[in-house]
Amino acid sequence: xxxxxxxxxxxxxxxxxxxxxxxxxxxxxxxxxxxFPELRLGGQNVDVKxxxxxxxxxxxxxxxxxxxxxxxxxxxxxxxKNETLAEFSKESALSMTQxxxxxxxxLVNILYEHTKADVRYxxxxxxxxxxxxxxxxxxxxxxxxxxxxxxxxxxxxxxxNTRNLVFKERVKFKYLGVYTxxxxxxxxxxxxxxxxxCNAPEGIVFMMRPDSYGTTRASITFLxxxxxxxxxxxxxxxxVLIDKIKNAGWEAGRLTKEISKSEDLYFERVxxxxxxxxxxxxxxxxxxxxxxxxxxxxxxxxxxxxxxYILAGELSMTDDYEKAFTKYxxxxxGYVESSQKLPPGIxxxxxxxxxxxVNILNGLFSLVGSKPVQKLISLFTSKNxxxxxxxxxxxxx
Numbered sequence: 509x510x511x512x513x514x515x516x517x518x519x520x521x522x523x524x525x526x527x528x529x530x531x532x533x534x535x536x537x538x539x540x541x542x543x544f545p546e547l548r549l550g551g552q553n554v555d556v557k558x559x560x561x562x563x564x565x566x567x568x569x570x571x572x573x574x575x576x577x578x579x580x581x582x583x584x585x586x587x588x589k590n591e592t593l594a595e596f597s598k599e600s601a602l603s604m605t606q607x608x609x610x611x612x613x614x615l616v617n618i619l620y621e622h623t624k625a626d627v628r629y630x631x632x633x634x635x636x637x638x639x640x641x642x643x644x645x646x647x648x649x650x651x652x653x654x655x656x657x658x659x660x661x662x663x664x665x666x667x668x669n670t671r672n673l674v675f676k677e678r679v680k681f682k683y684l685g686v687y688t689x690x691x692x693x694x695x696x697x698x699x700x701x702x703x704x705x706c707n708a709p710e711g712i713v714f715m716m717r718p719d720s721y722g723t724t725r726a727s728i729t730f731l732x733x734x735x736x737x738x739x740x741x742x743x744x745x746x747x748v749l750i751d752k753i754k755n756a757g758w759e760a761g762r763l764t765k766e767i768s769k770s771e772d773l774y775f776e777r778v779x780x781x782x783x784x785x786x787x788x789x790x791x792x793x794x795x796x797x798x799x800x801x802x803x804x805x806x807x808x809x810x811x812x813x814x815x816x817y818i819l820a821g822e823l824s825m826t827d828d829y830e831k832a833f834t835k836y837x838x839x840x841x842g843y844v845e846s847s848q849k850l851p852p853g854i855x856x857x858x859x860x861x862x863x864x865x866v867n868i869l870n871g872l873f874s875l876v877g878s879k880p881v882q883k884l885i886s887l888f889t890s891k892n893x894x895x896x897x898x899x900x901x902x903x904x905x
Contacts, residue, residue: 513537515823516647516657518635518670520547522612523795523812524663525619528627529567530820534904538627539657541649543634543669547620550772551612552690552725553578553703553717555806558898559814561608566817566901569618576614578719580605581701585873588708588757590698593870594877604806605703611719615809635660635670638791645790659829661792663816666781668797674788682780682848684802686711686855687737688729689749689775692719693766698759699724707866708756711859714763726763728753729778731859738776745775778802778855780848786840787833794819799844804855807847814899815840821904843899 513536517524520542528538556564556573564570582597582605598605620629630649639646644656662670671679698704703717711731716724730752737748746767753760767773781800786793795812802808818839822832860866 513659514539514657515659515661516541516635516645516655517661517663518542519663519665519668519795519797520620520629520631521616521663521665521795521812522619522809523816525616525623525627526563526567526813527661527663527794527816527820529619529623530817531823532623532626534820534824536823539630540627541630541633541635543632543650545632547613547616547631549613549617550690550692550774552727552803553580553609553719554612554615554809555604555606556608556610556615556809557606558810559901560809560812562901563813563817567622569622572618572622573608573610573615576610576618576720578609578611578717579701580609580703580718583703583705585705585870585877586758587870588706588866590704590706590758593873595702596877611725614720635673638670638673640789640791659790659792659823661794661819662797663793663795663812664797666776666779666796666800668793671783671793671797674791675783675785678784680782682782683734684778684780684804684850684855685731685733686729686778686859687732687775688727688778688803689745689767689773690725690727691766691770691773693724693726693763693770695722695724696759696762706758707858707860707869708753708758708760709861709863709866710752710756711861712753712756713859714753714756714758714760716759726766728763729859731856731861734777742773746770746773749773749775778804786837787830790829792819792833792836799840799848801844801847804850805847810898811840811844811847814843814901817901821902824904839900 515536515538517528517540520540524540528540531538584595585593633649633651636650637648645660648654662668701718706714713729715727719725749767750764754764780802783798786798794815819836822836826832860869
């Protein structure tokens with residue numbers, strides 16, 4: 509492999525720096541371009557488990573990830589009076605809290621610190637045009653400068669602009685019927701090391717989760733037809749959220765005040781990316797740009813990190829980049845498709861629209877959370893059992 513081969517990666521979130529780390533490890537000259545002027549360190553909890561944990565261990569980053577743990581001890585389902593209906597510690601197979609819970613922004617920062625000495629980072633710029641030539645790709649940036657690379661890889665988010673330059677209308681989105689908003693809020697007396705989940709009528713789910721910074725991470729998710737809220741200006745998005753929850757009870761009053769002053773609000777439709785192709789010529793995609801599965805799947809970090817690892821590994825094994833791209837897609841496609849499959853009724857079943865529906869769901873939470881039922885379930889499920897490998901991660905080294 510030619511060690512001077514130049515690769516441009518677009519996106520400095522999780523997939524991008526992971527890909528850059530392994531490309532550099534195999535001798536490539538790597539540049540990452542990120543359209544924002546600095547790292548985006550906001551976001552909610554993410555799970556580091558399964559394939560993601562395996563990649564983290566290969567990168568010798570497990571200790572750093574453990575040190576950044578959010579301190580969350582488990583999940584409590586509460587009613588609108590904030591009474592606990594059921595609780596599941598992180599040891600329970602029914603808890604969404606994993607052994608390694610880390611804020612998305614903390615994971616981004618760990619990956620950046622681990623790669624910045626070996627990878628060139630360009631912040632505040634993005635790819636405006638791609639012109640493929642027989643031996644290289646000419647890249648024009650929004651800043652006006654033009655550079656030449658052997659390959660270009662998009663590791664951007666669900667709304668990837670670089671993907672649109674290559675595939676345009678060929679990529680489809682599967683909208684799952686819900687919008688979600690994330691923000692950081694001040695910690696209150698009702699917050700603890702337990703995550704709290706509260707259902708409200710009109711298909712609303714509130715969540716509060718602890719972090720390691722003395723603040724609380726809140727999310728608001730609700731059923732809705734696709735209305736383009738994600739395209740609104742931030743002030744308009746805030747008003748949509750406030751109007752949606754202001755009469756929803758629980759801690760809606762607190763949240764409306766926090767939404768008004770939030771500086772890190774993220775508001776987006778929950779959609780999966782369905783791309784028939786992940787590569788074309790000297791261009792390829794990985795992470796959410798190629799196969800976003802949504803947070804509902806619980807597989808986002810697994811897909812981002814395993815996909816980046818496999819793509820870099822396959823490129824290291826041959827000078828034929830098209831062959832490498834094809835092998836990467838062959839290895840990942842089945843895992844992506846299985847990760848995007850959701851159980852019947854999900855997500856709609858957990859977003860009841862009436863008070864009666866909320867009461868029925870809360871009753872179900874109480875039943876499942878009772879000691880006899882939890883004991884019975886524990887006989888058949890356990891987080892301590894060795895998990896079956898979800899996808900093979902070859903040792904390309």
